[in-house]
Amino acid sequence: xxxxxxxxxxxxxxxxxxxxxxxxxxxxxxxxxxxxxxxxxxxxxxxxxxxxxxxxxxxxxxxxxxxxxxxxxxxxxxxxxxxxxxxxxxxxxxxxxxxxxxxxxxxxxxxxxxxxxxxxxxxxxxxxxxxxxxxxxxxxxxxxxxxxxxxxxxxxxxxxxxxxxxxxxxxxxxxxxxxxxxxxxxxxxxxxxxxxxxxxxxxxxxxxxxxxxxxxxxxxxxxxxxxxxxxxxxxxxxxxxxxxxxxxxxxxxxxxxxxxxxxxxxxxxxxxxxxxxxxxxxxxxxxxxxxxxxxxxxxxxxxxxxxxxxxxxxxxxxxxxxxxxxxxxxxxxxxxxxxxxxxxxxxxxxxxxxxxxxxxxxxxxxxxxxxxxxxxxxxxxxxxxxxxxxxxxxxxxxxxxxxxxxxxxxxxxxxxxxxxxxxxxxxxxxxxxxxxxxxxxxxxxxxxxxxxxxxxxxxxxxxxxxxxxxxxxxxxxxxxxxxxxxxxxxxxxxxxx
Amino acid sequence: xxxxxxxxxxxxxxxxxxxxxxxxxxxxxxxxxxxxxxxxxxxxxxxxxxxxxxxxxxxxxxxxxxxxxxxxxxxxxxxxxxxxxxxxxxxxxxxxxxxxxxxxxxxxxxxxxxxxxxxxxxxxxxxxxxxxxxxxxxxxxxxxxxxxxxxxxxxxxxxxxxxxxxxxxxxxxxxxxxxxxxxxxxxxxxxxxxxxxxxxxxxxxxxxxxxxxxxxxxxxxxxxxxxxxxxxxxxxxxxxxxxxxxxxxxxxxxxxxxxxxxxxxxxxxxxxxxxxxxxxxxxxxxxxxxxxxxxxxxxxxxxxxxxxxxxxxxxxxxxxxxxxxxxxxxxxxxxxxxxxxxxxxxxxxxxxxxxxxxxxxxxxxxxxxxxxxxxxxxxxxxxxxxxxxxxxxxxxxxxxxxxxxxxxxxxxxxxxxxxxxxxxxxxxxxxxxxxxxxxxxxxxxxxxxxxxxxxxxxxxxxxxxxxxxxxxxxxxxxxxxxxxxxxxxxxxxxxx
Numbered sequence: 004x005x006x007x008x009x010x011x012x013x014x015x016x017x018x019x020x021x022x023x024x025x026x027x028x029x030x031x032x033x034x035x036x037x038x039x040x041x042x043x044x045x046x047x048x049x050x051x052x053x054x055x056x057x058x059x060x061x062x063x064x065x066x067x068x069x070x071x072x073x074x075x076x077x078x079x080x081x082x083x084x085x086x087x088x089x090x091x092x093x094x095x096x097x098x099x100x101x102x103x104x105x106x107x108x109x110x111x112x113x114x115x116x117x118x119x120x121x122x123x124x125x126x127x128x129x130x131x132x133x134x135x136x137x138x139x140x141x142x143x144x145x146x147x148x149x150x151x152x153x154x155x156x157x158x159x160x161x162x163x164x165x166x167x168x169x170x171x172x173x174x175x176x177x178x179x180x181x182x183x184x185x186x187x188x189x190x191x192x193x194x195x196x197x198x199x200x201x202x203x204x205x206x207x208x209x210x211x212x213x214x215x216x217x218x219x220x221x222x223x224x225x226x227x228x229x230x231x232x233x234x235x236x237x238x239x240x241x242x243x244x245x246x247x248x249x250x251x252x253x254x255x256x257x258x259x260x261x262x263x264x265x266x267x268x269x270x271x272x273x274x275x276x277x278x279x280x281x282x283x284x285x286x287x288x289x290x291x292x293x294x295x296x297x298x299x300x301x302x303x304x305x306x307x308x309x310x311x312x313x314x315x316x317x318x319x320x321x322x323x324x325x326x327x328x329x330x331x332x333x334x335x336x337x338x339x340x341x342x343x344x345x346x347x348x349x350x351x352x353x354x355x356x357x358x359x360x361x362x363x364x365x366x367x368x369x370x371x372x373x374x375x376x377x378x379x380x381x382x383x384x385x386x387x388x389x390x391x392x393x394x395x396x397x398x399x400x401x402x403x404x405x406x407x408x409x410x411x412x413x414x415x416x417x418x419x420x421x422x423x424x425x426x427x428x429x430x431x432x433x434x435x436x437x438x439x440x441x442x443x444x445x446x447x448x449x450x451x452x453x454x455x456x457x458x459x460x461x462x463x464x465x466x467x468x469x470x471x472x473x474x475x476x477x478x479x480x481x482x483x484x485x486x487x488x489x490x491x492x493x494x495x496x497x498x499x500x
Numbered sequence: 501x502x503x504x505x506x507x508x509x510x511x512x513x514x515x516x517x518x519x520x521x522x523x524x525x526x527x528x529x530x531x532x533x534x535x536x537x538x539x540x541x542x543x544x545x546x547x548x549x550x551x552x553x554x555x556x557x558x559x560x561x562x563x564x565x566x567x568x569x570x571x572x573x574x575x576x577x578x579x580x581x582x583x584x585x586x587x588x589x590x591x592x593x594x595x596x597x598x599x600x601x602x603x604x605x606x607x608x609x610x611x612x613x614x615x616x617x618x619x620x621x622x623x624x625x626x627x628x629x630x631x632x633x634x635x636x637x638x639x640x641x642x643x644x645x646x647x648x649x650x651x652x653x654x655x656x657x658x659x660x661x662x663x664x665x666x667x668x669x670x671x672x673x674x675x676x677x678x679x680x681x682x683x684x685x686x687x688x689x690x691x692x693x694x695x696x697x698x699x700x701x702x703x704x705x706x707x708x709x710x711x712x713x714x715x716x717x718x719x720x721x722x723x724x725x726x727x728x729x730x731x732x733x734x735x736x737x738x739x740x741x742x743x744x745x746x747x748x749x750x751x752x753x754x755x756x757x758x759x760x761x762x763x764x765x766x767x768x769x770x771x772x773x774x775x776x777x778x779x780x781x782x783x784x785x786x787x788x789x790x791x792x793x794x795x796x797x798x799x800x801x802x803x804x805x806x807x808x809x810x811x812x813x814x815x816x817x818x819x820x821x822x823x824x825x826x827x828x829x830x831x832x833x834x835x836x837x838x839x840x841x842x843x844x845x846x847x848x849x850x851x852x853x854x855x856x857x858x859x860x861x862x863x864x865x866x867x868x869x870x871x872x873x874x875x876x877x878x879x880x881x882x883x884x885x886x887x888x889x890x891x892x893x894x895x896x897x898x899x900x901x902x903x904x905x906x907x908x909x910x911x912x913x914x915x916x917x918x919x920x921x922x923x924x925x926x927x928x929x930x931x932x933x934x935x936x937x938x939x940x941x942x943x944x945x946x947x948x949x950x951x952x953x954x955x956x957x958x959x960x961x962x963x964x965x966x967x968x969x970x971x972x973x974x975x976x977x978x979x980x981x982x983x984x985x986x987x988x989x990x991x992x993x994x995x996x
Contacts, residue, residue: 071981073900078892078978114941144891151890158934161941166934177888177926181919188900192907 005063012067012080012135015051015090016128016145019044023124030117038105041120045098048131052087052094056483059087062491072140075196081137083201084492085270085339089134089263091483092343096255096350097127099464103354104247106460110361113245118155123248125152130256133263139187139197142267146183146228146260150176153257156248157241168240175237179227183264186221189213190272199267201495203274211281214273218283221268222290228261229324230317232294238317242309246357249309254316254349259342262320266327266338270496275330285416288328292422294321299429306367308356311433312349315392318426319345325419326407332493334410339489340479341403344391347472348400351388354465355381358457368437375442377455380462382441384469389434391472394427399475402486502552505545506561506574509584510626512542517618524611531614532599538618539595542625543588550581554986560631568631569691575631578991583628583757583837590749590841591621597849597965598742601856605740606653613653613742620646620746624754633680633766634690636758640676640722643754644669647747651739661734668731672721679714682707695766703771712771715762716778723755725815726789733796733808741852744804748811749844753837756818760833763822764993773825783823787917789816794924802861804851806928807844810887813921814840820914821902827996829905832898834988839886839894839976846883846969850876853958853966866935872956875963877936879970884929886973889922894977 022044029037055065059082069078082090104123108116129152132145150173158169191197193209205214223234230238238258242249252258269278269287278284295318302314319341326338358381359365359374375382391398394405404423411419456462471482479486516538524531553559553576561574576584595617602610623643630636648669652662684690686707687698702708717728724732736744763772763779773779793813800806818840821833853876854869855861870877886893899918906914957963976983 070978071985072978073897073981073984077981140891147890148892151885155937158938161938163940166938166940169934170930173926173930178923180890181922184900185903185915185919188903188907192904 007058007063007065008067009055009065010067011051011055012065012082013069015048015094016080016131016135018048018051019124019128019131023121023128026124027117027121034116037117037120041101041105041124042098044124045094045101045127048127049094049098052090052131053483055082056087056091056488059084060484060487060491062495066137068137076138076140076191078141078144079137079198080132080135080141081199082135084488084495085263085266086134086136088339088343088485088488088492089259090131091485091488092346093127093130093134093256093259096251096346096468099467100247100251100350103250103357103461103464106458106464107245107247107357107361110458110461113159115159115161119159119245122152122155123251126156126252126256130260133260136199138199139190139267139272142264143180143183143187146264147180149257149260150180153252156252157244159245159248160243162243165243168237168243171240172237175227175234179224179234182220183224186217186224189217197272199271200274201271201492202497203270203272203277205273206277206280214277215281215283218268218273218278218281221272222265222287225261225264225268228257229265229320230258230261231291231321231324232297232317235294235298235317239310239313242307242313246309246353246360249313250350250353250357253313254353255346258316258320259346262323262342265324269324269327270335275497278330284328284330288325288416288419291321291325291328292419294318295325295422295426299426299433302433303429306369308359308366308368308371308437309353311368312352312356315352315430315433316349318430319349319392322404322407322423322426325422326403326410329407329410329414329416329419331410331413332497333406333413335493335496336490337403337406337408337410339492340406340486341400343485343489344399344403344472344475347468347475348388348391348398351384351465351468351472352392354461354468355385355388358461358465361461362455362457370447371437372440372444373446375438377453378457379454380456380466382438384465385441386438387469387472389430389438391476393430393434397476398472399479400472401476402479502548503561505548505552506559506576506629507563509542509545509549509588509629510622512538512545513618513622513625517615517622520615520618521611524614528611531611535595535614535618536592539588539592539621542621543585543592546581546584546588546625549576550585550987553578553581569689569694572635573631573691573693574629575693576629578987579760579834580628580757582834582987582991583753584625586838586841587621587624587628587750587754590845591624591746593845593849593965593969594742594746594749597745597852597962599961600959601741601852601962604856605655605742609653613650616646616650617742617746620650624750627754628757631692632690633683633692633695637673637677637680641673643751644673644722647751650743650747651735654739654743656738657734658738661731661738665731665735668721668728672718672728675714675718675721677718679711679718682711682714686711692761692766696768699766700768700771703775709776712762712767712776712778716759719755719759719762720819723752723759723815723818724812725819726785726792726812729789729812729815732812733805736808736811737802737805741848741855745845745848745852748808748848749841752811752815752818753841756815756822756833756837759819759822760830760993769825769993769995779823779825781823782819783911783914786816786820786823787914789813790820790917790921791924792816794921794928797928798924801863803854803863803866803932804848804861806863806932807847807851810847810925810928811844813925814844817898817902820918821905824902824905824909824911824914825996826905826908827992828901828908830992830996831984831988832901832905834991835894835901835980835984836898838983839898839973842969842972842976843883843886843895846879846966846973847887849962849966849969850880850883853962856962857956857958863932863935866932868939869936872954873958874955876958876966879966880936881933882970883973884933886977888925888929892977893973894980895973897977897980
């Protein structure tokens with residue numbers, strides 16, 4: 004394993020920051036130029052990110068130190084396979100979401116588009132910073148920037164409901180930020196460093212109870228963005244945001260940042276060995292199992308399509324952590340892969356919800372009867388996404404769930420296998436009626452629906468993500484060695500034991 | 501020339517203060533460039549002083565060639581060189597900023613305003629540069645007297661607020677003077693270094709204990725530490741914008757510096773920590789001050805008044821670091837002297853700019869302000885985030901060290917207080933941002949006719965200082981590691 008010094012991680016973060024400045028200085032005067040900046044930045048960012056993939060796959064680590072923040076901690080990027088995985092995921096989906104966003108905001112003639120694209124670009128910068136962070140403090144810096152940058156997107160509609168959702172979001176995430184900060188400072192005062200190391204760096208520092216306390220506050224802190232119950236309330240409320248925001252941020256960037264933070268804490272700060280020693284992994288697994296089951300029940304009860312998707316997101320985020328909490332090779336591999344797989348599938352589902360809204364202004368599931376005749380392609384993509392989430396082959400959700408199921412068996416904890424299976428059944432229960440009703444039921448008001456699809460700017464992105472979900476299910480490595488990245492990460496973490 | 505720098509820092513603004521009326525007598529418009537020139541020179545000298553200290557260690561400057569302890573000595577080490585640079589640059593920023601707002605608020609009195617402004621700065625710089633307890637008192641009074649006058653020229657209610665400040669300030673100054681008198685009685689010396697040498701033998705003496713108490717309480721009054729803060733909210737709120745931009749960031753920081761000097765240089769740390777456990781008392785008081793300031797700020801509807809209470813809470817931070825009395829805590833305090841001076845200066849300048857353009861201070865009237873004054877409001881967001889403690893702005897790093905210090909001292913309550921105060925500050929600032937940025941709409945998405953609002957940004961002479969202070973907020977955050985490793989770690993008294 005070599006450490007390669009390269010400025011690329013910094014560029015990947017900065018490119019969107021520059022784009023944000025360009026977007027705001029272009030403004031409403033020239034919409035096409037403004038959107039050009041978004042697209043250009045997203046493509047540049049993605050190319051910078053993938054240009055680093057081959058190096059990472061060879062087992063190298065890419066490092067770049069910007070400045071020393073405090074003795075022992077620098078503002079530093081260090082990319083390994085897990086960070087790379089998240090980086091590729093977020094930067095690729097941003098390209099697609101950008102195209103979709105442009106279609107969405109123009110079809111609906113949204114207000115404050117400049118602010119929208121500006122905040123979006125900032126969010127992506129922050130996400131990339133989180134993915135590439137080399138230590139807890141760097142991660143935290145970008146994590147907090149992400150919190151603040153997402154806020155304008157949540158209150159975007161500026162209705163009373165949206166403003167309240169924004170406040171709720173801030174209350175949850177800023178409080179969580181303080182918990183994380185406290186945890187980080189405790190770690191720093193115990194260990195004198197916060198540098199991530201595969202397999203953890205905390206063993207041998209501090210008393211067992213102190214470490215347990217730190218683990219609990221860090222997981223609770225990151226768990227807010229990962230929407231673990233009972234800290235999930237902000238996510239369904241934030242569904243009031245425009246759909247592309249829900250799609251990218253509330254299915255990929257923001258919530259996955261929370262999950263990514265948890266993964267870093269579990270695998271890179273504490274590490275499997277220490278978690279076994281402290282008996283924390285079982286506690287964590289039971290804690291997220293609760294979320295898995297209960298969020299499934301909640302999802303069944305939602306009529307608003309986006310809210311149902313939100314609860315399904317909560318469910319899947321908890322599944323990822325459960326897989327990782329098994330601390331076995333398959334469990335971790337499956338968990339990391341599910342982070343990506345779920346990203347593609349869930350973004351498809353959200354894109355569909357947005358396409359339906361733009362075309363018909365319908366938000367509730369009960370109004371969707373027969374819509375499959377009007378928008379067959381869109382609903383077809385929905386069916387693919389839903390099958391994937393439920394873990395039905397050949398969509399990629401199957402692979403990740405398979406590995407996570409193996410993980411539960413490797414850890415000799417059959418309970419969690421049942422949790423996974425029950426949740427898969429609930430996935431079917433809350434998604435399949437939608438598919439059935441939209442294709443086979445007659446519309447309520449007896450209008451004959453003609454083929455009338457969403458605009459191309461929206462249709463093409465959602466088809467692409469649906470197709471990639473299938474491709475990843477058949478050839479998990481097809482997309483920039485996605486699966487290999489996940490398994491190298493798992494290997495390194497457990498190899499560090 | 502270079503060896504005269506420590507004294508020039510003070511002399512330049514002092515002499516210029518007396519030249520200003522003469523210049524103003526001839527041509528009023530020349531006053532402004534003149535004081536900018538004076539403060540730039542003085543700032544330049546303070547930078548030279550800091551660089552000299554970094555190169556050669558402590559500077560001893562003997563006034564008129566008289567050797568200490570008989571003559572007045574200016575002793576500059578890392579700590580006061582650092583504070584000098586902060587003070588001189590913040591006052592320069594305030595001076596650049598003051599032009600338009602003075603023209604608007606005090607059109608008849610510009611010349612006198614600038615005279616007093618320079619005297620005020622002279623006072624601050626003198627307090628920081630001197631190594632003599634009585635000389636410090638003299639400068640403290642110069643600063644205070646100039647302050648009373650500057651506040652009194654404000655609008656409605658200002659004379660009364662200033663009078664109240666005068667009474668309380670005089671009590672504080674008298675306490676300080678009494679303390680110095682007792683020390684002189686006990687030791688026969690006024691020189692700080694000399695006192696530090698003589699005092700340890702007398703730590704049992706009641707006179708010394710009384711002197712110490714008087715000094716600490718007197719300084720606490722000057723820095724408006726809870727519960728001695730009563731004078732501050734009215735005084736700073738009623739003062740003209742350009743005055744509060746100068747006073748609010750600096751008076752409290754300079755007093756914090758004096759407190760560190762007295763507690764850890766004039767008296768040995770083990771006296772202040774163990775023999776006479778002031779630090780413990782101070783840290784609890786500071787905790788109350790932090791929460792009290794933030795809570796009172798929550799109750800305000802007027803932005804400037806809200807800032808004034810936030811300032812009280814920031815004083816709590818400064819004192820908390822002193823009270824924790826360990827390396828990280830003091831690093832936090834000294835870093836916060838820079839950070840908070842920068843943040844408060846930016847915030848008070850922003851309020852002044854809003855008042856200058858729109859004449860409003862009520863937060864509920866801030867609707868659509870982000871269209872009118874985009875740069876000013878963007879600065880408000882950034883500085884607000886810094887006060888909340890969102891990284892990578894500088895406010896975060898002050899908190900980082902203070903929390904570390906609290907953990908080192910096993911003061912878990914203080915950790916809780918710091919975290920709670922961050923959350924309270926978040927409510928404060930996100931409320932303002934919400935008012936300024938969100939344009940309420942109904943369900944159908946049709947909004948107010950906000951597009952009709954034209955841009956009316958603050959004039960450049962205000963905007964440039966605001967933006968540079970805001971840039972400072974971000975830069976000092978990113979560079980905090982560098983600042984600490986080159987200056988602050990040497991500024992902490994040696995035994996920590």
